[in-house]
Amino acid sequence: MxxxxxxxxxxxxxxxxxxxxxxxxxxxxxxxxxxxxxxxxxxxxxxxxxxxxxxxxxxxxxxxxxxxxxxxxxxxxxxxxxxxxxxxxxxxxxxxxxVQPLSEIDLLVKSALALQAQERRLTVVEEKVNTLIEDKSRSMKMLTEIPFSLETGISTPELSLREKIRLLVNRISAATSTPQHDIWNNIYQTLYYNYGISIKSYKKEKKNESLLDVAERKCFLDKMFSIASKLVTEKIVA
Incomplete structure (x- = not known):
């Protein structure tokens, strides 16, 4: 100065x-x-x-x-x-x-415009929150409407055990906003701690063979289905 x-x-x-x-x-x-x-x-x-x-x-x-x-x-x-x-x-x-000082009327107009802009922003946020709540509600409803028994896995003949596991993982992810990758890791970790099975320790027969492919080849899908079913039950109860 x-x-x-x-x-x-x-x-x-x-x-x-x-x-x-x-x-x-x-x-x-x-x-x-x-x-x-x-x-x-x-x-x-x-x-x-x-x-x-x-x-x-x-x-x-x-x-x-x-x-x-x-x-x-x-x-x-x-x-x-x-x-x-x-x-x-x-x-x-x-x-x-x-810069010329604003008159009282100018200040009132400026304040009113600022309030209108703030109200518009709040409306947009509210709409987004409502959409998220609706999506969450739909996802939870889908989780409770699994098209087969979680205990027996009986469903239409064309739905394989592998497809059932993938469907459960997909719906748990949608209902809980959890990345599918994290849910698969949860299943594989539980498979190891509950059954002593480490999928990653098995040698792949093909270069592009996934962990799920290995589990299917080694006949571990029934155990993975049981783990995924329990996760669904826990999320519904929660």
């Missing part, structure tokens, strides 16, 4: 080098050398000789910087980077100062 005040002061060279060089240099001479090497006299800074004031027999000169030169000076030699800062910083402040 101090820089802002200097910029608006109307003084072309409002900053005395003596006030800013201690920020970067331990000696004034180094600051002067940097200024002379990197900035243009009578454009970025002004030299004013102080007659009667001397140091070691020489007249002392005061260096007065423009606001932009002072900003670049503080940034030392990274002028390209600091140029971006100055452009954005001052543009933002200029825009902020040019």
């Amino acid at each position: 101090k820089v802002r005040e200097l910029r608006k002061s109307g003084n072309e060279y409002p900053v005395n080098l003596d006030d800013v060089f201690p920020l970067l240099y331990s000696q004034r001479g180094k600051a002067v050398s940097h200024l002379r090497e990197n900035f243009i006299e009578n454009e970025d800074y002004l030299i004013i000789s102080q007659t009667g004031k001397n140091t070691k027999g020489r007249n002392k000169s005061d260096y007065f910087l423009s606001v932009s030169a002072m900003e670049f000076f503080v940034a030392k030699k990274v002028k390209e980077v600091f140029a971006v800062y100055r452009e954005v910083f001052h543009k933002t402040l200029d825009e902020a100062e040019n």
Whole structure:
């Protein structure tokens, strides 16, 4: 804000080098050398000789910087980077100062529009929640309408034991929003802990043979069906 005040002061060279060089240099001479090497006299800074004031027999000169030169000076030699800062910083402040205060009516209209937008967003969220609830309800209903007995697995002749297991996994996933991959892992882990069967330990006969293919080949589907059926019962009770 101090820089802002200097910029608006109307003084072309409002900053005395003596006030800013201690920020970067331990000696004034180094600051002067940097200024002379990197900035243009009578454009970025002004030299004013102080007659009667001397140091070691020489007249002392005061260096007065423009606001932009002072900003670049503080940034030392990274002028390209600091140029971006100055452009954005001052543009933002200029825009902020040019914004006219809203009247009471404008404020009321703006508030009303904001409330309407918020209400629309809440309506959309509510509709999405209702849809999720309806989908969940349908999925749970499907879970209770398994087209075969969970105890015997008896159903239409064309539905194999493998297909029954896949159908149970699919419906458990839909009803509980659980990835099917996690349900299959649950079944295989239970198969191992309850029956001592590790499907992954069996060598595949074909390159693309799945774990379910291995289980079917080794005649473990009845046990997997029992595990999946129990999962369905647990989810319905829950």
